[in-house]
Structures are given as structure tokens and as C-alpha cells.
Amino acid sequence: MFLRLIPDRFVLMLLGAILLGWLLPVHGRGLTVAQNVSFISIFALFFLHGLRLPRQEVVKAAKAMKMQSAMLGFTFIAMPLAGIALAYGFGWMLPAGLLTGLIYCAMLPSTVQSAISYSSLAGGNVAASVVGAAVSNLAGIILTPLLVALGIGAASGVEIGGDTILRIATMLLLPFALGQAVQTWLGEWALRQKAMLSFFDRQVILIAVYVAFAGAVSSGNLSVLDGRDLLVLSVVLALLLAFAFAGAWGFGEVLRLDRADRISLVFASAHKSIATGAPMAAILFGSAAGLILLPASCITWRS
16 A cells, blocks of 8 residues: 555656756756757657558558547647646746746657556546557657647747747657658567667656756756645646546546446556657757746646
């Protein structure tokens, strides 16, 4: 019983990366080197995502359009609207960076591993969860930056102009496409190395989170926070989570999905992935990514 109260090991590592960035930040040239290492790791991460996502899963998704449309709609429409509503409602109580982070968290795609695991444990439609989570992450590479531009935009200093589009294409879409292109030759190798590649995934996420928070400390962005801000943020995130799970379940009932499909809808659309969020924040927000990532880091599940 006591072991159930201990957070997932990766969550503890994630919190450790945040603490390390807070206590031992890097400055100047050291920060530039760390950011370059992070960007190279992000490129490799999305290459491996492309390598491991079977093409036949996309075909399967096309055969269950009602279910997949429900997952994508809740993930990229309902959740962002909820995040924006909460940001407006609590805007007078939180710093601008945390409000941006709250909205950004709501705009992220679903997890993969957690969505599948929890769906299986709860008796959901595991096949739908596999396809839905994969399609969510693939769509998120394009939809999340677009939603950031529409829902956050110039208010946070983010402009999706030519340079940003080029960075996203170079750092996310290009490696993913390359992974898909060589899947015929390296796909079986990737399946055999699942444990090693999963370990690499987590290290890339930890590096991205550490660099983001180290950069935020160096720039002074985190100096605006106090205990009251963190307490209010905890309440707001609890409300977002309540909407995510209750809303996804209710949405499934409106669509008359059976119980197994509703369970899959909950876990494949309400969960938000730090695995995609941390690397993407580094590209979209630069030195401001540390403060913006804090809400997503507080409620993250495994990738």
C-alpha cells in the first residue's frame, strides 16, 4: 500500500531535473553548449519516434474515424479551451509566464505509454488507445505550434513566423520523416532495442527540462515565483485535471461510445505528454521555456 503512494520513478527524476536546474544553473557559454546538446538530442528523439511508429497504425486509425476524431477533438479543442478559460479566470492571481504555461500544457498531445497502460488496466479498448495516442503525437507536431500561435501568440512573445516554422520543420518534422523513411531497414532493430531507446527518450526529456529551467534561472524568469503562486497553480491544475477526466468521460457518453471506448477516450486524450512538451517548448519559447514548462511538469505522466 505504501509503495502506491510513491510517485513513478520517472516523475521523481523529472522533479530532480527541475531542482537541479534551479540550484545548479549554467550561464553564458555553458548555457549555449547545453542548449545545443538539447537540440541535437531533440532531433534524435523525433527521429526515433518516426522510426518506431508503424505505418499500419495510421491505416487502422482511418478505419475508426469516430473514435479518433473524438480523441483529437478533445485533446486539441476542448482541453485548450479549458486551459484558456482557467487562465482568464485566474489571470489576476498568477504571473504571465505561468498562465502561458497553463495554456501550453492544455495544448499538448497525449501521452503514449501511459495512455496504453492505464487503458489496459481499466479495461479499455487498448487497440484504440495505441492508435489514438500515436496519431495524437503525430498531429501534435503540427497542431500544438499552431494552437500556441492562435491561443497565446504575441502576448507571450511567441510569433510563428518563417524562422519558427523552419525550426519546427528542422527539429521535429524532418527527423520524424527520416525515421519513417528508414523504418523498412531499421524498424525491426528499433523493436529489439525497445528498452534502450525508451531509456534514451527519458534522458532527452530530462536534458530538455534541466536546460529549460537552468536557462530560466539564469535569465531571472523564475524569481517572480513565490509560495502563493505555487499554491494557486496547484489549485488551477487540479481544476484542469478534473475537467480533463470528467469531460472526456462525459464526451464519450454524448457520442454513445461503449464503456471500453470511453475509457480509452479518457486516457488517450486527457493525458498530456511532457515527452513532446519539453522539446517543443525549447524550440517555441527559448529562454522562457523553464517557467512555461512548470505547469506541464507538475502534472506530467510518462511518455
